[in-house]
Amino acid sequence: METVNERLRTTMLRVGITTDELARCVGVDVKTVGRWITSSRVPHRTHRWTAAKRLGVDESYLWPEVVERSLRRRQEASKSELVELYPDRASVARELWLRLLTDAREHVDVLVFSGTFYSQTQPRVARMLAKAAGRGVTVRLCFGDPTSPARGDT
Template identity: 55%
Template sequence: MNERLRTVMIQRKVTPEDLAASCEVDVKTVERWISLGRQPLRRHRWAVAKHLGVDESYLWPPDADDTPGQLTEQAELVAAFPNRASVPQQTWVRLLKSAQEHIDVLVFSGTFFAQTNPRVAAMLAERADAGVRVRLCFGDPSGKAVAVRDKEEGIGGTLSAKIRASLTYYRKLIGTPGCDVRLHDTTLYNSLFRFDDALLVNPHVWGQPASANPLFELRRLGDDGWFDHYAGSFDGVWETAKPWSPESM
């Protein structure tokens, strides 16, 4: 069975009939791709990957040869977006609502995360109530790292204000079991958004806002791959961050 194809179809709520119509093949052909692990023709692989919004090599990884580690890491790359702003809102909502164990967010301000989904705090509380560990880590508005990033982007001292505005959305999460909000004073090379074994990595480019920079979606396949490499950096920053109290703002 092609577990990756089956899982992505379930996550995207795409039925075999939907995929068959998109690829212009019989539904039984799609069922064989899933249940028997049959590999489609190249043109059909491209069509499937495009319809599901994932990388073809994730659904059908190259055969392992003398570079298995490299192939595994490449296969962890599910999708690439030209900039964060081009990631569909439904992708963020789908990943958040489907999380069963972990939701981790590492940003400076992350203003878009709440402004594009006003119910984000309530949804995070719901996931925490379902047993998900929620960890949100924002830049310290009075910290040196925020001041440096503000100067690099040339935004005239407004980054601190953006962080304070963003934090107001999460006031109700303080004291909610399973939810923690912290402030860091760390140079960020990426913004990170983890939902269980899915991780969205938004690299930082000097002088450019995060929304204008590329975003990569990773899917964890095993130990010591790209996913673990980035997830480990979240844990490192989290350990140095301090708990946030609304009263301190």
């Protein structure tokens, strides 16, 4: 069952704007604004932004379900991109490092300040990276300056 959007109705009353005025401002039919109020329909993003700006409030106040939906989508997307998360590199098994190098099909991207652990874990890492590049894998290595103040721990 749909409910009335009391926040939108109350804010319009407080600001002193009619459904006709808001409809003109946003660029929609007055019936559309009426549906936003009476049936709690959520407007298109640009209409939400324009209406919220005209009313002097944040869109999340008028349509809190938009924020909740956005957070759910972000959480779902982030889960789909992460396979596993490790607290530090030492928690990653040596065999996994090897498999990541040997099974890569498209990219191997390494970003480190000091990559000595990589070669210590697998002394043949340079040959393995060259072999991956030889089979068409894009290999990108980026080494930062370990003494850089950007690290934050120096």
